[in-house]
Amino acid sequence: MQRVEDPRLLAGRGRFVDDVAFPGMLHAAFVRSPHAHARIVSVDASAALAVDGVLAVYTAKDVDWLAPLVSSGPMRDDVCVQSRTPLAASTARHVGDPVAVVVARSPYLAEDGRDLVDVEWDALPPVVDPLQALEPDSPLVDEELGTNNICHAEQSAGDVDAAFADADYVTSIRFHSGRSTAAPIEGRGVVAEYEDRGGGRYNIYSSTQMPHLLRMFIAPVLGVPAGRVTIKAPDVGGAFGLKCTVFPEDIVIPAVARLSGHPVKWIEDRWENLAAGVHSKDMVCTMEIAAKADGTMTAFRGRFVTDSGAYSSVPFSPLVDSQVAGVYLSSCYDVQNVAYSIDNPLTNKCQIGAVRGVGWVPGQLAREVAIDRLARTMGKDPVELRLQNMIGPEVYTTPFGQTYDGGSYAAALEQARDAVDYAEFRQRQLRAREDGRYLGVGFSPFVEPTGWASASAAAGGMPIPFFDTASVTVETDGSVTVTTGLHSDGQGHETTLAQVTADELGVAMDSVRIVYGDTDSSVFGMGTYASRSAVLGFGSIRESAGQVRDRLTRIAASLLEADPSDIDLVDGVARVKGVPDKSVPLQQIALFGYFGGTARPDDIQRDGLTATAGYDPGETYANGCAAAVVEVDVETGLVTIEQLAAVEDCGVVLNPTIVKGQVAGAIANGIGIALLEELAYEDNGEFISGNLINYLYPSTTEVPSLTLHSIETPSAVSAGGVKGVGEAGTIAAPAAIVNAITDALSPFGITIEKTPVTPEYLRQLLRAADHDRNKLVGA
Amino acid sequence: MDSRLGSVAVEIIVNGEKRAAVAEPRMLLSDFLRHGLGLTGTHVGCEQGVCGACTVLIDGQPARSCLTFAVQVEGAQVETVEGMAKAGELSDIQQAYRSAHGLQCGFCTPGFLASTQALLQENPDPTDEQIREYLSGNVCRCTGYQGIVAAVRSAADARKASSHGS
Known part of the structure; x- marks a missing residue:
């Protein structure tokens, strides 16, 4: 099957955020900290403002009407809540931290201005080592918090100490999973305009994986109801989790569009993407395994310290790495005594966010490297050792209470x-x-x-409700429109979701259009990340399309004078089973559904041929x-x-x-x-x-x-x-x-x-x- | 576009059509194409000459449009992704990328298409190793290159088959 989205992308007719332009649009460039940790003494913008075409330079003072960006992390009492101003007001906390923004007639001029903004810095001692950051005498990255540790948590199941005491073999390793990131080929980007109508509203194009969640998080910071913010996420040039974060730039660009009275575009450059987006997987792990002489692994114990960077990222926080490394520790092994601890020290580096594989990658590295070590110590074959300890294929509940659905x-x-x-x-x-x-x-x-x-989020120690909705409409001519709050940044949702809708409704795939990436036209959804869209998209579409299919079937049954249970809907035609010449095309069913007056069942008179349904699977x-x-x-x-x-x-x-x-x-x-x-x-x-x-x-x-x-x-x-x-x-x-x-x-x-x-x-x-x-x- | 350092008129032949616009001497070809001429199919991924997303053909040779000033190509023939499909029909290379799932998000794709076009002009029957070597200056973060190498292979094979057939 060929993808629906490919022709436009192959022909150079995709529309990515940097392809969006408004009349009179200005361009922004951020002044960023060259220091890991420094107090901002003063910002002198006079030389920048002297450049023809540089219109304004804004600092934290100019946007002090914004509410702070608050990271509360997963809904847990043991996670520190951290607030930040979108532009650093008094202290920069990592190289790349934004402190001012220059707005100019062209991107070149904006960068000229950026280079001329003179910031006087007072360098502070940086916190660089995550383990030292946990020491009581460490300097603080964020004085307001009174600690560097965003979260310390421990969990155990079974009797881990006894298992280690009774072990014939104990393997212990230390492993430092390196700091990497998503680095999609398209970086971040925001284009925003402020319209002085309806009490003031923002129209924002953003390269994001989660239009609705982005709106939910930035509207209160901008001080407007969510309904006065529209997020449009056009074609997105790769994301891999980087773009399911809420960034300061997501707020500053709309804010300066309002202040300047012009639409403003900011397109991130590669240095900014690497220095000031999110980082991932930087974790100091220790992993211990207890085993009996016959190779039975009896206990796992892990410690996972995430080098969290300067800010607890919104919305997932550094726990997106440390927590999931710990809580899924037993993986596919029948090990009943399991314990972990996590720490999330802030350091003067870029924040840790959700990037493809998140903390599963360090957790997997620590466990699987340790198992190989154990195999070598025991002189056992590493494949045999794993097979000997593996769970069965049936539904299985782990010691920490996750219930696998068979595998x-x-x-x-x-x-x-x-x-x-x-x-x-x-x-x-x-x-x-x-x-x-x-x-x-x-x-x-x-x-x-x-x-x-x-359910899966709660089982993973990130107890935030996650669900999605889809809305399916059979139009008057029998074509189908589906809206979803999921987003596609390469996954091909326009293809897969059209395919499942077509299967569900018995119509041709090319009669189905998938609408997403616009908070004005799509139903609410949590966005695309965490390998979730096939399950959530399919489930929500199957539910909503199923409701519409039921209505179509009942209309067809009445038109064909048959029982609904005898109607087959295939290839855009409803037929009576076993009576090939009794059929009615979908177009006719749809038209009747809209204009059949009181001859239609009551629910169809009321709801037409649109159904919206949510899905929140196990x-x-x-x-x-x-x-x-x-x-x-x-x-x-x-x-x-x-x-x-x-x-x-x-x-x-x-x-x-x-x-x-x-x-x-x-x-x-x-x-x-x-x-x-x-x-x-x-x-x-x-x-x-x-x-x-x-x-x-x-x-x-x-x-x-x-x-x-x-x-x-x-x-x-x-x-x-x-x-x-x-x-x-x-x-x-x-x-x-x-x-x-x-x-x-x-x-x-x-x-x-x-x-x-x-x-x-x-x-x-x-x-x-x-x-x-x-x-x-x-x- | 607004300028600080003065502007010059630049005239180039893009996809066979003579086009002209005003540019600062420091303006990159990538920006000139995208924002000066509205040819937004060429994408910019790093502005460091590494990722290859901005690759276009200048007088038939693949080049990084982010490392080229617009004024350097005055009078040259520049081919961009917009010139590949003719009358709405994808070219054989574009169609091969579609059939082999050689793209996901599509952002790096225009650069890969340009490099592929140049490769098959230089070497109509490359080995898989030669394909990989030639395309190693373009990075894709989505596909893991499996579909890309397969697409180039199948485009080359199809050309060979059709030239044998004629």
Whole structure:
């Protein structure tokens, strides 16, 4: 099936936020802090304002009528509430923190002005190390909070201490999951106009994944009711979670549109995207496993410290990383004694937000790297050890109370093992070593909550109600219009959602139009992130389309003088079962539905052919496994991925092409996390990864041809058995790659303790291993 | 567009049509195309010459329009994504990207299409390794490149088949 959205995107006729223009529109550029932590002494805009074409420079004082942007995080008592002004008023807290905005006739002039704004700074000691930030004598990132720790939480189930006391083997690792981000090829962008009508209203184009939630969060900061803010999210050039955050710029640009009396556009540049968007996955993890002599794993204990950056991000807070690393600790393993603790220290770095794979990635790394370590310690095969401890395929409740809806946990691992010819590989590995070549294999089976809704969020310790609605209308001519609050930034919702609507109503797919991305024309929805849209979109459309279908069937039955239970609606025609010549086209049914007067059933006279319904499913969990085969050049430290196999079980697949595309893209992201992507800060908090020469994306030469397999275990709880996909490969791939590298280098006995595993880092480990070996030989 | 450093008229031949607009000497070709001429199909991803989203063909050669000043291409032939589809029909390369799911969000796609067009002109029958090598200057964050490599392969194969057939 070819995608509906492709022709416009291929022809260069997409409309992205930077393609939007208003008459008289001005352009904005932000003045940002070059310091990690500094007091703003003064801002002198006179030189900037002297430039022809620079119209205004606004600081926090000019927008002091805005309410603060408040991060309350998930609805939990143990999470600090943090407030910030959209422009830093007295203190800048990370490199890139916005302190002023220049508005000018062109983007070039706005940047000229930006460079001429003279800010006098008083540098303060930066908080850079997340563990030191937790010490009582640490300087505070935000004095108002009185602490650096946004949240400390602990949870345990079973008797973890007893299990460790009784263990025959205890494995303990420390792992630092590196700081990476989404870095979509299209950065952020906002175009806003203020209309002095209806008491004043904002019309905003934004590159966002969640138009309705963005409106809900920014309207109170702008001081207007939500109904006076329209958010339009046009084509979005990739998002990966970055764009389900509410940013200061989302508020400042509408505010200065109001102040300047002109529409204002701000298009982020790449440095801003890397320095001042959201960062992700920077977590110091410790992971301990208790096991019996026969290989039974009896307890997991984890500690997860998220280097949270300077602000608790809105709406998800840094718990989107730490909490989910902890609460899903038992994953696909039958381990009943489980404990974790999380900390979320603020530091003078960019805030942590929700980026593809979120804290599942560090959690998966810590657990799966530790399991491989345990296997080596015990002399057991890592695949066998995992299979021995795996839960069964049936519905299963974890020690922390998540209820999995059935999955192919062992089968996925077995299929991944077979996909890399595991037994044969071990022979090949031995032969290669004789030639001085170092090959390795690694596995990473996973479970992830997908159709993020109220139940799954609560089970994950993020107890915010999440649901979605869809509205389905059969128009007077029988064509179909669907509106949804979900958004599409590459996932192809115009295709998949049209396809499921067409199936539900028995109409041709090209008669269905999907409307989204505009708070004025779409029903309320929570947006697209957390691999949730297939489940929520399908469920809400099936419910609303089902109601419309019922009405169409009853009209057709009355027109055909048949019983509704005998009506089939297929290919836009209603027929009486077994009587091929008794039929009526949908167009005629629809027309009757609108204009059939009192001959129509009462509910159709009242509701017409529109139905709106919500959906809030039970917990859905996808599972799968990644397997990586790598070769490490021990002279250079370069890792080459020879094969990457992934088995994905996302329940019933709605569109196999799109699912495969999601899995492949997520794996590429996982390869980046494992080997390349690192947002680095100097010890003084200076940010040094502000361009794509230092922040490396995987390209065609780093991502191999992937081996992709699929298993379909229908969800026991969701509409149609759908589970959802999007993040899987990003969660699974890094641990598989790290385990493969460790396996390749097992003759050297090295221990990988961080990502990304760069050539430089590997050479350092290999040099140290050589050094140790020489010492042994010398002794 | 408003200017601080004075402006010059720039005339280029875009997709076969002579176009002219006023530009500051420092104006990037990407901005000139997008905002001067309204050809918003060319996208800007990094302005650092790394991501390749802004790739266009200048006198047949792929080039980063974000690293090129508009004034540098005075009189040159520039091909952008808007010139690829003829009379509303996607080109064979565009259609191959569609069939092989070689795009998701579509933001990097115009740059990939330009590079693919140049590759197949230089080397009508590339190996998968040559495809990967040639396209390594374009990054895509969505697809993991599987559909992209398949699209280029199938476009090359289809051209080969049709030239053998004729």
